Amino acid sequence: MSLNKKELSRTIQDEIEKETGEKATVSIEDSVVRLNGQFPSNQSVVDAGHIAAEFEQVRGVLNEIDYPGKKPFVPPQKVSDELAGKEFDVVIVGGGIIGVAIARELSQFNLSTAVIERHDDLGTDQTAHSNAMIHPAVVTKSGTLKWEMNYRGNPMYDEVASQLDVDLKRVGTLVVAENPDEELLFSYIEKMSIKHKDPAPKELDREELDRIEPRLAPNIRKGLLIRNTGIISPFELTIAYAENAMANGVQFFVNTSVIGVQTEEGSIKAVDTTRGTIRTHILINAAGLYADRIAEFAGDRFFTIHPRKGETIIFDKSYQPVRTVLASFSMAGEGSKYSKGGGIIPTIDGNLQFGPTAEEVCDREDVSTTFAGLEVLFDKFAPVLERLKPHYEKPDKSKIITHFAGCRAATYKEDFIIEPSNKVKGLVHVAGIQSPGLASAPAIAERVREIIVQEWHPAENAHFEPRRKRGKRFTELDQKEREELIRINPLYGHIVCRCENVSEGEIVDAFHRGIPIKSIDAIKRRARAGMGRCQGGFCMPRVLEIISGEANIEKELVTKSGGKSFILSERTK
Amino acid sequence: MRMEADVTVIGSGPAGLVAALHAYESGAKHVLLLEREEELGGILKQCIHNGFGLEQFKIDYTGPEYAERLIEEMERTDVRYLLNTMVIALSPDRIITAVNPDSGVFKVKSRSVVLAMGCRERPRGGINIPGTRPAGVYTAGVAQRFVNIDGYLPGKEVVVLGSGDIGLIMARRLTLEGAQVKGVYEIMNYPGGLKRNIVQCLNDFSIPLYLSHTVTEIRGNERVEGVVVSRVDEKMQPIAGSEQFIACDTLLLSVGLIPENELSKGAGIKLSPTTNGPITTETMETAVPGIFSCGNVSTVFDLVDYVAETGMTAGRNAARFAKASKKEGKSIEVIAGENVRMLFPQRYSFEDDLILFIRCAKPIERPLRIDISPLDMHFKRLYARPNEMIRVKVLKDRLKDITEPIEVNITER
Ligand SMILES: Cc1cc2nc3c(=O)[nH]c(=O)nc-3n(C[C@H](O)[C@H](O)[C@H](O)COP(=O)(O)OP(=O)(O)OC[C@H]3O[C@@H](n4cnc5c(N)ncnc54)[C@H](O)[C@@H]3O)c2cc1C
Numbered sequence: 001m002s003l004n005k006k007e008l009s010r011t012i013q014d015e016i017e018k019e020t021g022e023k024a025t026v027s028i029e030d031s032v033v034r035l036n037g038q039f040p041s042n043q044s045v046v047d048a049g050h051i052a053a054e055f056e057q058v059r060g061v062l063n064e065i066d067y068p069g070k071k072p073f074v075p076p077q078k079v080s081d082e083l084a085g086k087e088f089d090v091v092i093v094g095g096g097i098i099g100v101a102i103a104r105e106l107s108q109f110n111l112s113t114a115v116i117e118r119h120d121d122l123g124t125d126q127t128a129h130s131n132a133m134i135h136p137a138v139v140t141k142s143g144t145l146k147w148e149m150n151y152r153g154n155p156m157y158d159e160v161a162s163q164l165d166v167d168l169k170r171v172g173t174l175v176v177a178e179n180p181d182e183e184l185l186f187s188y189i190e191k192m193s194i195k196h197k198d199p200a201p202k203e204l205d206r207e208e209l210d211r212i213e214p215r216l217a218p219n220i221r222k223g224l225l226i227r228n229t230g231i232i233s234p235f236e237l238t239i240a241y242a243e244n245a246m247a248n249g250v251q252f253f254v255n256t257s258v259i260g261v262q263t264e265e266g267s268i269k270a271v272d273t274t275r276g277t278i279r280t281h282i283l284i285n286a287a288g289l290y291a292d293r294i295a296e297f298a299g300d301r302f303f304t305i306h307p308r309k310g311e312t313i314i315f316d317k318s319y320q321p322v323r324t325v326l327a328s329f330s331m332a333g334e335g336s337k338y339s340k341g342g343g344i345i346p347t348i349d350g351n352l353q354f355g356p357t358a359e360e361v362c363d364r365e366d367v368s369t370t371f372a373g374l375e376v377l378f379d380k381f382a383p384v385l386e387r388l389k390p391h392y393e394k395p396d397k398s399k400i401i402t403h404f405a406g407c408r409a410a411t412y413k414e415d416f417i418i419e420p421s422n423k424v425k426g427l428v429h430v431a432g433i434q435s436p437g438l439a440s441a442p443a444i445a446e447r448v449r450e451i452i453v454q455e456w457h458p459a460e461n462a463h464f465e466p467r468r469k470r471g472k473r474f475t476e477l478d479q480k481e482r483e484e485l486i487r488i489n490p491l492y493g494h495i496v497c498r499c500e501n502v503s504e505g506e507i508v509d510a511f512h513r514g515i516p517i518k519s520i521d522a523i524k525r526r527a528r529a530g531m532g533r534c535q536g537g538f539c540m541p542r543v544l545e546i547i548s549g550e551a552n553i554e555k556e557l558v559t560k561s562g563g564k565s566f567i568l569s570e571r572t573k
Numbered sequence: 574m575r576m577e578a579d580v581t582v583i584g585s586g587p588a589g590l591v592a593a594l595h596a597y598e599s600g601a602k603h604v605l606l607l608e609r610e611e612e613l614g615g616i617l618k619q620c621i622h623n624g625f626g627l628e629q630f631k632i633d634y635t636g637p638e639y640a641e642r643l644i645e646e647m648e649r650t651d652v653r654y655l656l657n658t659m660v661i662a663l664s665p666d667r668i669i670t671a672v673n674p675d676s677g678v679f680k681v682k683s684r685s686v687v688l689a690m691g692c693r694e695r696p697r698g699g700i701n702i703p704g705t706r707p708a709g710v711y712t713a714g715v716a717q718r719f720v721n722i723d724g725y726l727p728g729k730e731v732v733v734l735g736s737g738d739i740g741l742i743m744a745r746r747l748t749l750e751g752a753q754v755k756g757v758y759e760i761m762n763y764p765g766g767l768k769r770n771i772v773q774c775l776n777d778f779s780i781p782l783y784l785s786h787t788v789t790e791i792r793g794n795e796r797v798e799g800v801v802v803s804r805v806d807e808k809m810q811p812i813a814g815s816e817q818f819i820a821c822d823t824l825l826l827s828v829g830l831i832p833e834n835e836l837s838k839g840a841g842i843k844l845s846p847t848t849n850g851p852i853t854t855e856t857m858e859t860a861v862p863g864i865f866s867c868g869n870v871s872t873v874f875d876l877v878d879y880v881a882e883t884g885m886t887a888g889r890n891a892a893r894f895a896k897a898s899k900k901e902g903k904s905i906e907v908i909a910g911e912n913v914r915m916l917f918p919q920r921y922s923f924e925d926d927l928i929l930f931i932r933c934a935k936p937i938e939r940p941l942r943i944d945i946s947p948l949d950m951h952f953k954r955l956y957a958r959p960n961e962m963i964r965v966k967v968l969k970d971r972l973k974d975i976t977e978p979i980e981v982n983i984t985e986r
Contacts, residue, residue, distance in 0.1 A: 331618040373703060400697070403698065460650060482672065493657075493677055494674050498609065534694070534696050535698050541715060559708065562795075563795045565707060565795040568728050569726045569823075572726050572727055572750050573750065
């Protein structure tokens, strides 16, 4: 056994040296590989981690290799003690889609549950920067946990969306054949889909194509529709899950970071937060990009998260060249080993997006966009779109309304980790949830429920209400409904965001749905004010005024997205 | 609720106010003015600097004074106006759907319609500046509203990108309020705003203007901490190695205005790709009969006087249409020729004098000639710059016999 270990570390060291030319120190304990050393670049460090993770008997990789530009991790400082003395059965760290989906799932039981989120609002990390796709499972590697969660999670969305009153469109992924040879490849995709437990895709002739994706290039005779691809708003979904969880008793603490975990005799005892220590005996680690830090706090490190950045561009609504997620065979193989390579994707709000890119970065907080990223996306997808849909206006850069980036929380095994800790009782890891984490969220929540039920047998919550209703939206109502609504509440007759036709009523409503909000972006995510083509240029001062009134804070204290992101500096003289 | 009107004007900025006033004075009885804000005046309300109405009234007003003068004139008439009223749809047969808190959703059937919705500022996304997305990046107009209406300073150390007029005016305004404006960066090799604004807003306050420069990155996580500026080459591409970091807490964007034509598009009105506004004739009538457009919704003008002039024309002709729906008359194209980047209006319908607004394609710093063919007609100028619109007038009489398109060319002498 110890020899085996030695052999393995030797082999890993050699492989790393062969690939990167650098020498790492390799040690192994409990099938967890730990890498140390000094490498010249982040990419070489990431390569080393991946090489170590390739070995099947390796359960996880702790990558501690140094490189120029490495960011030290400094947890935030404690600011108050206001939460001290609180006690819950379950504390979930992380208010991304995974944390809130778990919270709602657990609200079916008589468990007191809290969600702790470091940012001023939920779903602001990976979740906010995703491409909002409910992927078919065929994009994953069969046999992995990612695959299992994806194929289980995808169909669950029909029920989730209807219970939570969230828009979901099963637009499908349409793979078109640009020549007769490519038509022959359809059977391969069909076989793969079935192997991945997706519903069988549908072969379409030109007539059917014209109905689903009008005005394709004349040379396209056939297409294959992968029907279960969906699109959704990740903001809306996160907020809907959270509102429903809250209605069923879950408490949410935003602007609160977990900065330590206390254990006693190998069991979870409490979490230290920036606003005081909270007692709990079950801790669910759904901290996304920081899940390895939480594991470390609890004394159960066995993986390192390496952030992989993805950039996305969004086009103006007036430009809607696609209805489906449109793909051609020429795009296949464009992805790297660890990401799918992005696509031409419509959003639920009717904007076209190109994205995402994939780039290993040093900083988990790196959400900056780059010229290079924009060029990569444009060069990759614009020619394909132009070729497949030659009768539409060309996608040109002047139609871009926004460009954003986010990091994926990848482990070196590049798979999800959803399991109770084998070291600390009461700790459950839900880590490495990169893409397709959104598509998998309902299944992940279900898996966590199974873990909790098996271990703690909580009683059911007899009052659980699975349904949540969203606020009224001016744009979705017909004339009668609008008149009725405005008669009852004239604020719905006052349009604040003229790009998206959002009324003051909708904005005010966002303040009365439980989750406390105070920032411009929080409103944007809920009411869509500022989401349109002028990106808040016109309505932002108005929204600021409304926030100041509703949240009862001075205008100078209103932020864009929490923290010190103040909009205004001071009163004029 | 359902209303009827002879002329309905959408938007109460200078174009809309003047159009409503002139529609009334030209004999339209029921003139209705719809404004989505809580006050009349449009963007004028926040333009507290002077320079308004010089050509029209021969008085140098501030924006609010100028608006006040128009509003007073209008108040003496029977023009009706509704505030807080957002028009959400317009049909080609001139039925307007609008909403406000008092009446809810209602329709107005109007004999003719004048579009005067103005323009909006190009946002950050529209120019794709890479970097982070912190607080502190505002269009100049938003900053203007914060300072002049709400009474707040948006930041203390400011970089301005783009030398459009609002940007220049805000550079001065913020300086007067105690902020430090570190510079105005313009990607073109000539300024975007009027000469007088460069002098009065920048030079007089020693604010540097950097031509052929742009912002290539925004930094800062919560609030802007600085920007990277770079020099650009003739193709406006950033020159590697010329990057310079400038610490600041605010980036103001003054990078262009876009006519706001979502309603026009909804009504099936054809837009011009160069002005981004409706294609109109000299009467300001769009391609949809009975729908007129004027002011910055048609094309972005430099001066409020020009805006008002188009408003007058639109109002007068809308009243005429309301009285007697005009038969389909003939019209010919007006074409932008050599060295002409923008030309307005784009058609001529033999009703009125033809007042042309022209922007040249590049700065010409020597004497030049503007030729109007097929007329043997020339206008001479000593120089021409894209940031200064040229206005020329061709009398109706001169045009009455022509049949082929009118073409405008600029040639250096
Ligand atoms: C560019 C990009 C595109 C993607 N596209 C898709 C897609 O189309 N479809 C799909 O299925 N998936 C996609 N994904 C993946 C998907 O977004 C993620 O899998 C999913 O959002 C993960 O959710 P999460 O809740 O685990 O993580 P997160 O959303 O990152 O949530 C974790 C939360 O934990 C909080 N947190 C961290 N540390 C602490 C602490 N110490 N104390 C308190 N709170 C803490 C964070 O602030 C964060 O809000 C994409 C991801 C990226 C980056």
